[in-house]
Amino acid sequence: MQLEIVEDRVGDTLILAPVDRVDSSVARDFEEFVSNRLAEGNTSLVVDFARLGFISSAGMRVLLLAAKKLRAGGGSLLLCGMRDSIREIFSISGFDRIITICNSREEALAYEA
Amino acid sequence: MSHKFNVTLQAQLKELRTLAEMVEAFGAVHELPSRTTFIINLALDELITNILVHGAFDEGVEPTIEVELGLHNGTAVLTVESNDVEFDPTEDTNPDTESDLLARGIGGLGLHLVKSQASRSSYVYVNGKNRLTLEYDTP
Numbered sequence: 001m002q003l004e005i006v007e008d009r010v011g012d013t014l015i016l017a018p019v020d021r022v023d024s025s026v027a028r029d030f031e032e033f034v035s036n037r038l039a040e041g042n043t044s045l046v047v048d049f050a051r052l053g054f055i056s057s058a059g060m061r062v063l064l065l066a067a068k069k070l071r072a073g074g075g076s077l078l079l080c081g082m083r084d085s086i087r088e089i090f091s092i093s094g095f096d097r098i099i100t101i102c103n104s105r106e107e108a109l110a111y112e113a
Numbered sequence: 114m115s116h117k118f119n120v121t122l123q124a125q126l127k128e129l130r131t132l133a134e135m136v137e138a139f140g141a142v143h144e145l146p147s148r149t150t151f152i153i154n155l156a157l158d159e160l161i162t163n164i165l166v167h168g169a170f171d172e173g174v175e176p177t178i179e180v181e182l183g184l185h186n187g188t189a190v191l192t193v194e195s196n197d198v199e200f201d202p203t204e205d206t207n208p209d210t211e212s213d214l215l216a217r218g219i220g221g222l223g224l225h226l227v228k229s230q231a232s233r234s235s236y237v238y239v240n241g242k243n244r245l246t247l248e249y250d251t252p
Binding site: 058064092098 | 129
């Protein structure tokens, strides 16, 4: 099973766009990927959900850990592009009160600027 | 009118994607709303992961998970049966949904999502198996 993540960079901001599914079977790969990008010194991170159809709590945990690391180091994590079903579970989880969620990548980048 | 599929899984996380494809196909054939298909797939991911990561199996027991998804008069009915030791996933998992970012934990969140998105849930331990039934009313 493969995890596909499309990467872009705009200025100092790294944008990660996971594709299709971040389920429990690839959550560990996702964690390692994000952890490596943070270890490289990226402090401004946007995760774009536009190409993501599914995420479970195992994937959400990776984002929570990344948000904590970035906040503790003075960096930032923004999420964007969520479809309604995913937005709903971020709301039930209360994640939308601790991690900023923007409607679009453009909005996220404007927020970072 | 009732339609359903049954599948017995060897207990491995890599089965999740195959199962998700079966649920997607079922949802497409029966024109289920995309939200319903999503939350059924989420429930399967959370429940199966919970069984495989946290479930305890008696010595010599081959971990087996049976999944059945049916549609009965507009209600999608998902049944997950597993042969791990008795565990009631409908009990409160007390997830932390309130703490500040740096203090936030994630334990219990998966099962909380499963329960909060189902219209009804019931659990029984019978014949050495945990059987959870989740019902999803469709609009």
